[in-house]
Amino acid sequence: MSTAKSNKLFKTSNLLIFTLIVGLVAGAYGYNVFITPRVDSLNEELTQKTSQVASLQSQLDELQVNYTEALGGLVQVTQQYNDLMDNSVTRSEYEDLEEDYESLLGSFQDQEEELALLQATNQDLTVTNTELSTEYQKLLLKYNELRMLPWTAFIVGNLRVNLTVTTNNYPSNVPVTGTINIHYLDGRPYNGRFQLLVWSDYYRSGKSSTVMTVSGSKEYTIESPFMFGPGNYFLLVSSIKDSLGNEIVSYNDLLMYRVSLQMG
Numbered sequence: 346m347s348t349a350k351s352n353k354l355f356k357t358s359n360l361l362i363f364t365l366i367v368g369l370v371a372g373a374y375g376y377n378v379f380i381t382p383r384v385d386s387l388n389e390e391l392t393q394k395t396s397q398v399a400s401l402q403s404q405l406d407e408l409q410v411n412y413t414e415a416l417g418g419l420v421q422v423t424q425q426y427n428d429l430m431d432n433s434v435t436r437s438e439y440e441d442l443e444e445d446y447e448s449l450l451g452s453f454q455d456q457e458e459e460l461a462l463l464q465a466t467n468q469d470l471t472v473t474n475t476e477l478s479t480e481y482q483k484l485l486l487k488y489n490e491l492r493m494l495p496w497t498a499f500i501v502g503n504l505r506v507n508l509t510v511t512t513n514n515y516p517s518n519v520p521v522t523g524t525i526n527i528h529y530l531d532g533r534p535y536n537g538r539f540q541l542l543v544w545s546d547y548y549r550s551g552k553s554s555t556v557m558t559v560s561g562s563k564e565y566t567i568e569s570p571f572m573f574g575p576g577n578y579f580l581l582v583s584s585i586k587d588s589l590g591n592e593i594v595s596y597n598d599l600l601m602y603r604v605s606l607q608m609g
Contacts, residue, residue: 482601495523499602501585501594503530508541508604510580515608521567521580527559534561535585537593542583543570543606553583575609 496509510523521543527535538558544551554567571578581603585594 493605493607495604497581497602497604500530501598501602504528504535504585504594505530506582506585506602508580508582508602510604510606513604513606515571515606518569518571518574518608521570521606522565523580524562524564525559525582526562527585528561536560537588538584538586538590539563539582540584541565541567542581543567543572544579544581544603545573545576546579547576548573551578556586558588570606571608578606578608579603580606 493513495511495513496507498505498507500506505526505528507526508523509525510521515521525539525541527537527539529535536559538556540556541554542551543554550572552567552570552572554565557563557565567580582599583596584592584599586592
């Protein structure tokens, strides 16, 4: 009797163990078949959502930067608008200002044209004056030639010069003599050096004197002055220098002031 019960109990235990094993196997199978794919799906979906969240966060950060910049621009535009409002004028005031501007512009253009005309007239007068001055010097030269004045006087720079000859007529190639006076315009005697030239316009050449010193007044002599024989000559001052030899008045500033000489 005891043995039979033991066998029955053993069989019952084995049946329970078998049932438990079958349940575990079925549970594992069910987990693998139904649960695992769902977990994987949820995990993949979570990964996608995480990526989307990161992308949205990046977009949000960019939008925040753009918003900040736009806000700054809005503040600047608002300030400019307020400034314009503060400094704005009415349309009638604007039209009045525009009319004044057009009037002033027209007046300026008229004055500009008038100035251009005056400048052109002044230029013409300057040219005419130069021509008249040149013509006057030529006429004065001819006048002096005809009158054969034994002197010439002129002002050049701040100096007053008076050049005289003993005579205008020379029968032969004898020395030319005379006196030169050089003073400042205030009357003080000029101390320096000078040189004279006996010139022939026909031959475009002449003979220079030695360099002489002067202290207000100086008597001079030019030996054998008439290089080309009988004819018309002129005596002129060819240079004025200071005591150190620095040029004070150049030849070009002196050549028009002449004394006519006749040899032969």
